[in-house]
Amino acid sequence: xxxxxxxxxxxxxxxxxxxxxxxxxxxxxxxxxxxxxxxxxxxxxxxxxxxxxxxxxxxxxxxxxxxxxxxxxxxxxxxxxxxxxxxxxxxxxxxxxxxxxxxxxxxxxxxxxxxxxxxxxxxxxxxxxxxxxxxxxxxxxxxxxxxxxxxxxxxxxxxxxxxxxxxxxxxxxxxxxxxxxxxxxxxxxxxxxxxxxxxxxxxxxxxxxxxxxxxxxxxxxxxxxxxxxxxxxxxxxxxxxxxxxxxxxxxxxxxxxxxxxxxxxxxxxxxxxxxxxxxxxxxxxxxxxxxx
Amino acid sequence: xxxxxxxxxxxxxxxxxxxxxxxxxxxxxxxxxxxxxxxxxxxxxxxxxxxxxxxxxxxxxxxxxxxxxxxxxxxxxxxxxxxxxxxxxxxxxxxxxxxxxxxxxxxxxxxxxxxxxxxxxxxxxxxxxxxxxxxxxxxxxxxxxxxxxxxxxxxxxxxxxxxxxxxxxxxxxxxxxxxxxxxxxxxxxxxxxxxxxxxxxxxxxxxxxxxxxxxxxxxxxxxxxxxxxxxxxxxxxxxxxxx
Amino acid sequence: xxxxxxxxxxxxxxxxxxxxxxxxxxxxxxxxxxxxxxxxxxxxxxxxxxxxxxxxxxxxxxxxxxxxxxxxxxxxxxxxxxxxxxxxxxxxxxxxxxxxxxxxxxxxxxxxxxxxxxxxxxxxxxxxxxxxxxxxxxxxxxxxxxxxxxxxxxxxxxxxxxxxxxxxxxxxxxxxxxxxxxxxxxxxxxxxxxxxxxxxxxxxxxxxxxxxxxxxxxxxxxxxxxxxxxxxxxxxxxxxxxxxxxxxxxxxxxxxxxxxxxxxxxxxxxxxxxxxxxxxxxxxxxxxxxxxxxxxxxxxxxxxxxxxxxxxxxxxxxxxxxxxxx
Numbered sequence: 081x082x083x084x085x086x087x088x089x090x091x092x093x094x095x096x097x098x099x100x101x102x103x104x105x106x107x108x109x110x111x112x113x114x115x116x117x118x119x120x121x122x123x124x125x126x127x128x129x130x131x132x133x134x135x136x137x138x139x140x141x142x143x144x145x146x147x148x149x150x151x152x153x154x155x156x157x158x159x160x161x162x163x164x165x166x167x168x169x170x171x172x173x174x175x176x177x178x179x180x181x182x183x184x185x186x187x188x189x190x191x192x193x194x195x196x197x198x199x200x201x202x203x204x205x206x207x208x209x210x211x212x213x214x215x216x217x218x219x220x221x222x223x224x225x226x227x228x229x230x231x232x233x234x235x236x237x238x239x240x241x242x243x244x245x246x247x248x249x250x251x252x253x254x255x256x257x258x259x260x261x262x263x264x265x266x267x268x269x270x271x272x273x274x275x276x277x278x279x280x281x282x283x284x285x286x287x288x289x290x291x292x293x294x295x296x297x298x299x300x301x302x303x304x305x306x307x308x309x310x311x312x313x314x315x316x317x318x319x320x321x322x323x324x325x326x327x328x329x330x331x332x333x334x335x336x337x338x339x340x341x342x343x344x345x346x347x348x349x350x351x352x353x354x355x356x357x358x359x360x361x362x363x364x365x366x367x368x369x370x371x372x
Numbered sequence: 373x374x375x376x377x378x379x380x381x382x383x384x385x386x387x388x389x390x391x392x393x394x395x396x397x398x399x400x401x402x403x404x405x406x407x408x409x410x411x412x413x414x415x416x417x418x419x420x421x422x423x424x425x426x427x428x429x430x431x432x433x434x435x436x437x438x439x440x441x442x443x444x445x446x447x448x449x450x451x452x453x454x455x456x457x458x459x460x461x462x463x464x465x466x467x468x469x470x471x472x473x474x475x476x477x478x479x480x481x482x483x484x485x486x487x488x489x490x491x492x493x494x495x496x497x498x499x500x501x502x503x504x505x506x507x508x509x510x511x512x513x514x515x516x517x518x519x520x521x522x523x524x525x526x527x528x529x530x531x532x533x534x535x536x537x538x539x540x541x542x543x544x545x546x547x548x549x550x551x552x553x554x555x556x557x558x559x560x561x562x563x564x565x566x567x568x569x570x571x572x573x574x575x576x577x578x579x580x581x582x583x584x585x586x587x588x589x590x591x592x593x594x595x596x597x598x599x600x601x602x603x604x605x606x607x608x609x610x611x612x613x614x615x
Numbered sequence: 616x617x618x619x620x621x622x623x624x625x626x627x628x629x630x631x632x633x634x635x636x637x638x639x640x641x642x643x644x645x646x647x648x649x650x651x652x653x654x655x656x657x658x659x660x661x662x663x664x665x666x667x668x669x670x671x672x673x674x675x676x677x678x679x680x681x682x683x684x685x686x687x688x689x690x691x692x693x694x695x696x697x698x699x700x701x702x703x704x705x706x707x708x709x710x711x712x713x714x715x716x717x718x719x720x721x722x723x724x725x726x727x728x729x730x731x732x733x734x735x736x737x738x739x740x741x742x743x744x745x746x747x748x749x750x751x752x753x754x755x756x757x758x759x760x761x762x763x764x765x766x767x768x769x770x771x772x773x774x775x776x777x778x779x780x781x782x783x784x785x786x787x788x789x790x791x792x793x794x795x796x797x798x799x800x801x802x803x804x805x806x807x808x809x810x811x812x813x814x815x816x817x818x819x820x821x822x823x824x825x826x827x828x829x830x831x832x833x834x835x836x837x838x839x840x841x842x843x844x845x846x847x848x849x850x851x852x853x854x855x856x857x858x859x860x861x862x863x864x865x866x867x868x869x870x871x872x873x874x875x876x877x878x879x880x881x882x883x884x885x886x887x888x889x890x891x892x893x894x895x896x897x898x899x900x901x902x903x904x905x906x907x908x909x910x911x912x913x914x915x916x917x918x919x920x921x922x923x924x925x926x927x928x929x930x931x932x933x934x935x936x937x938x939x940x941x
Contacts, residue, residue, distance in 0.1 A: 117731050165918060172925035174465075175877050177730070178677065179925040182873050185866070186917030189910050196907025301907070305862075309742065316735045351746050354739040361732050362724045423820065449822035457820075463813035465878070474810045478822035481803045487620070526821055 084220065089338040091221050097334015098231035102289040103307055104314035104326040105241065106158075106282030112321030113258045113278040116166060116180050120188035122308025124283050127191065128154055128290025129299045130199060136206050136294075143209050147233075147291035151284040158283025159276040161187065166279065167272060188304070195301035203298040212295050230292040237288060238327050245323070254278055258321075310350075313357045318369050325369030332356070332368075374437060376401045376561050377422065377530055382431035384417050384585075391417040392428070393585045399530065404552065404562040406576035406593070408569055410606055414585040415565045416458065416534070422563070423455045423532055424448040436529060449478060454528030456519035458535045458565075462507035469494065469503040471518055475525030490525055497521040497551060513544040520551060524560070531555060533564040537571045549575050569606075573597060581605070624801060627880060631797070634884075635790050642782055649899075651778045655850065657891040658785035659843055664871035664883035665792035666839035671869065672878035673796075673805065674832035675812025676726070679865045680737030683744050684714040684837040686860030688844025690748065693760045693854055696771075703772040707845035711838040718837030719830050726829045741865060748856040759855025762848065772849050781850050788846060789884070792839050796880055799835070808832055812878070840868070874920045876927025885928055890916075 107121045118124075128150050135146040169183040170176070206212060214225040245251040257274045297303070314333050318325030333353050340352025360368060375398040384392040392414045399405045409415050421428050424445035432441045440448055445455075454475075463471050472490035473483075480486050494500045497517050502510065510518060516536050523531055533552070537545045552575060556562055566572040573579065573593040580590040583605040589596055596602055638658070642651060663685065671677045691710030695701035701709075725736050749757045767774045774780045799805045807828040810818035815825045848854050875886030893916070897909035924930065 111731075117734075165922065168922045172922075174926035175873075176925075178873055178877055179921045181677070181734070182870070183918050183921040186914045186919075186921060189914030189917065191914075193907035193910025193912075193914055197911065201907075309738065312735050313739060316732055320731060345750060348746055348750055351743055354743045357739055358724075358736060361728055361736060365728050365732060367732070425816075444824075445819045446822050446824050449820060455820050457817065461814045461817035463810050463817065465813055466809055470806065470809070474806050474818065474823065475821045477803045477806055483801050483803075522817075522821060 086342065088221055089342055090335060091223060092227065093334045093336075093338025094331065095223065095227040095231040095334070096337065097331040098234040099227065099289060099293065099330070100307075100310055100314050100333050101327040101330025102230070102234035102237055103286055104311045104318070104330055105238070105323055106285035107311050108315045108318060108321060108323045108326035109285070110279060110282040111315060112323065113254060114170065114275055115321075116170060117184070117312070117315075118166075118282070119181055119184040119308075120161070120191060121286060121311055122304025122306075123188045123191035123195075124154060124158070124286045124304070125290045125293070125307055126195060126299075126301065126304035127157070128287040129294040129297070129303060130195065131287075132291040132294035133204055133206060133299045136209065137204075143206060143291050143295045144211065144229075147288055150291040151287040154287025154290075155280040155284040157287075159280035161283070162276045162279035163272075167275070188308075192301050192304075199301065201301055203300045205298050206294055209295050224296065226292065226295040229295075230289070233288065233292055234327075234330075237285060238324070241285075241323060250274075250277065310353065313353055317357050317360055317367055319367030322367075322369045325367065329368060375399060375434075376436055377563065378434040379418070379422065380432045380434065382418070382421060382433070383429045384414075384421060384426065385429045390585055392421070395431075395582070395585070395587055397580050397587060397590070399561060399563050401529075401561055402556065402559065403578060404556055404564070404576045406572040406579040407563060407565045407582065408567070408572065408579055409582035409588070411567065413582040413605075415567075415582050417585075418582065419455075419532060419534055419563075419565050423453060449526055449528075452527070452529035453532065454523030454526045454530070455532040456516070456523055456534050456536055460512075460515045460519055462510070462515050462518055464508040465506065467504050467506055468499060468510065468518060471507050472521050472525045475522040478526045493521050493525045496524065496554065498547070513540050513547075516540070516548065517551065520555075524555060528560060530561045530563060533562060535565055535567060537564075537566060538568060545571055569597065624797075627797060631790070631793055635786065638786055639783070642779055648778060651782060653892050653895045655778060655782050655785045656895065657887050658782070658789040659846060659850075660867060660871055660891050661884045661887035662785070662789040662792040663840055663843045663868045664875075664887055665789070665796055666836050666843065667868040668872040668878065668883050669796060669799070669808075669839070670829075670832045670836035672872055672882070673799075673812065674808035674829055675878075676829055676832065677734050678737040678836075679734055679862075679869065680739075680741030681836075681840050681868045682860045682862060682864035683741040684718065684840040685844035685847070685864050685868070686744065686748065686856065687714045687717065688841030688846075689848035689854045689859040690754060690760075690844075691841070692845040693762055693848045694754060696762065697760060702770060703845065703849055707842055710841040710845045714837040714841035714844075715834040718833040722830050722833045726826060726833075738862065738865070741860065742862065745856050745860040745862075748860060755855070757856060759853065759858070762852040762854075764852050773852065781846075784846060785850075788842065793880070793884065795835070795839065800880060804828070804831055809878070870917065872927075874917070874928060876929035879927060879929050881929050881932070882927050885932070889928070 103125060107118060110116060110118055131150045131153060132143050132146050135141040136143060165183055165187060169180045172179040211226045211229055215222045216225055216228060245255060253269050253274050257269065257271060310333060314329045315326050317332065318329035336352045336356050337349050341349040344351065377399040379395055379397050382392050382395040395418055407415050407418065420426050422433060424443055427442060432439055435451060435453060438451065440451065463474065469490050472493055473486050476486040476489040491500065491503065494503055497520060499514065499517055499521055502514060507518060520536060537548045540548060552562055564572060576593055578591065579593045579596045581588045581596060581602050588605060589599050589602055641654065645651065667678065667681050688710035691713055692703050692706030695706040695709060696703055721740060725733060728736055748754060764773045764775050767776055807823045810823055811825050811828045819825050844859060847859065871886030871890050872883040874890055875884065876882030894913055897912045920928065
């Protein structure tokens with residue numbers, strides 16, 4: 081193993097990690113807002129990837145152009161999921177914790193079934209896009225351009241998100257609602273509206289990630305499952321509900337994955353991520369950046 | 373006869389914050405002792421130290437002749453310390469009787485026996501009619517009584533009551549006072565934390581006033597309420613004085 | 616009042632005995648192998664879900680990693696038999712014990728975790744075990760183990776011609792899991808678990824050793840789950856990591872209890888009786904084309920029941936409990 085291989089894998093691990101951060105951000109946002117883990121998060125990613133794929137296949141729209149469209153579509157989808165399902169799940173008086181897990185899980189299964197029904201279980205990929213297959217050489221390190229673009233997008237998204245949460249009225253409403261949903265109702269903020277927008281925003285973030293991932297990853301009905309687990313681990317590692325914790329944890333997860341792949345057989349690369357998660361929560365049961 | 377409970381030079385620090393400094397108190401067998409003081413006086417901390425939620429930074433706690441400083445709450449319960457919670461913590465998905473059975477099971481593992489005992493305690497606490505209702509369906513004052521019932525089912529020598537009378541209507545509070553007297557009559561020693569003096573003063577044999585983490589005054593209720601130090605500690609907190 | 620309670624316990628026992636008796640007679644009339652197969656699976660999932668319910672329903676520690684114990688049971692039995700010629704009956708017991716020990720070893724650090732941190736830890740641990748088994752050559756790696764079947768033998772617990780012995784074993788397993796739950800429900804452990812689930816701090820103050828309670832629940836739950844896994848290995852006579860340790864098993868164990876009623880005696884049975892035949896039927900009648908309709912039906916059902924009856928379907932059958940719930 082040479083120094084170059086190590087640097088090379090760490091570099092791609094870093095890029096992938098930033099993308100993981102972006103995938104996890106929406107999950108963390110929703111959790112922070114209302115203590116709900118969306119177990120259909122991977123399927124949100126999946127439909128975003130399909131949307132990107134079909135926009136390309138039927139209308140020859142490059143993923144770079146369709147990404148904002150896909151994010152917008154996912155925004156609507158996320159808000160609708162909240163209004164139709166989650167809103168009722170959190171109202172449950174009995175077994176509240178389990179109800180939200182299994183309601184979103186049921187949704188995930190339905191979405192997978194629908195994808196199989198309409199899109200068949202075939203693996204699809206975007207054959208030629210502006211960025212697809214290109215690499216960039218940076219001081220001897222080869223970086224795949226799609227992943228690089230994804231990483232940049234992730235950073236940009238976090239910067240925007242930071243200002244959004246801290247500097248806008250809606251961001252403040254979001255923050256206030258997560259602190260005390262009962263009190264905000266008194267000052268005339270509609271809790272359901274804020275939650276629906278929060279779900280929309282969370283879904284839009286994962287939509288953005290999905291659009292970029294469609295450039296370099298196969299699209300198939302179960303694609304979400306593998307990334308979903310990584311997203312849960314990332315969010316938990318960052319400390320549930322901390323959006324920026326998820327960002328940092330995403331980078332760690334990407335680097336750990338790349339490092340593990342150097343040491344162990346590639347089929348075991350996720351073991352490193354899982355081990356780091358367990359190690360962290362055994363020492364700090366609230367994750368790296370969680371307060372609570 | 374030695375005291376049932378003694379704390380010797382208890383210090384408790386949370387980071388830089390000193391919640392209790394050099395607190396030494398004792399509770400004799402069969403006494404009802406009130407632990408009072410203004411907000412932030414360190415009552416709750418001391419209470420939780422005695423109950424076994426925290427371990428003191430320094431000092432020791434002697435219960436029934438045994439050093440229990442390092443024992444867990446569950447181990448202290450076995451030795452005869454029962455408690456209630458300021459914010460009620462009922463087992464919401466269980467029925468009232470089942471709540472009490474959990475307590476009774478510390479003394480017997482024969483279910484029939486535990487169930488019989490639980491009924492007895494519920495009758496004692498005036499909750500027998502509500503035995504098969506879910507705890508979540510109780511009104512607040514009943515939940516308070518359920519907490520007491522649960523603790524009594526563990527057959528405590530020392531019953532720790534954390535603001536059980538606060539926030540009740542005068543009639544409910546009176547029922548609570550009678551319950552505490554009845555419990556004492558069966559031989560249980562009571563240490564109760566209350567913020568509002570006027571409720572507890574007629575009930576307790578002795579009052580210990582904490583202020584700023586230290587024991588300020590202790591003695592007979594009538595003397596304590598007239599003590600200038602106590603009055604000044606409670607100043608700005610006029611609702612609490614009364615008596 | 617005490618009479619009411621004992622009467623209800625006795626009535627539960629009687630109902631269970633009658634149901635088990637009826638179930639035992641069904642194969643005399645239903646000879647169709649396909650239907651018998653579904654019945655075996657239904658009973659197996661009833662038993663598994665009942666086991667899961669002990670840790671997650673009664674004690675409140677939501678595990679989505681029970682596939683680990685299921686897989687350990689299956690692998691222990693298969694490996695002991697294939698490598699050392701140990702009869703499956705001993706393998707079954709061994710798998711149960713190994714799983715119970717591992718559950719406690721894992722519980723030691725995990726039970727400090729709360730809420731979603733715990734749930735995700737259980738998923739992650741089961742996934743790690745899955746990956747390790749996929750890479751463990753001695754245990755057949757990803758290809759798994761093919762258990763050779765040499766005709767019918769109770770000794771080797773394998774039957775080539777008829778599914779009936781498997782059916783009766785699965786029925787016995789479901790009955791045992793139910794009885795264990797029935798017995799534990801009115802024991803110190805049952806009360807301690809529910810107390811721990813509802814409020815660990817209050818439980819601790821009443822002398823409940825919270826940590827030990829969770830450990831006890833984990834051990835019993837893992838043991839019974841592993842027995843189910845052993846049975847499954849014998850039943851299908853071929854196992855690979857994905858087919859006995861995959862995440863879907865963790866889910867399939869939890870779902871019947873969730874739909875039927877978490878932390879209730881009858882929930883897992885009711886949930887399994889509804890869910891498993893439905894899953895199997897949709898899979899073979901509309902899912903055969905591989906087009907996912909089975910998933911759509913199944914997922915919709917999960918969403919609908921969780922939203923409409925969060926306390927589970929048992930409430931519909933038990934007027935008494937409904938009364939209490941009000």
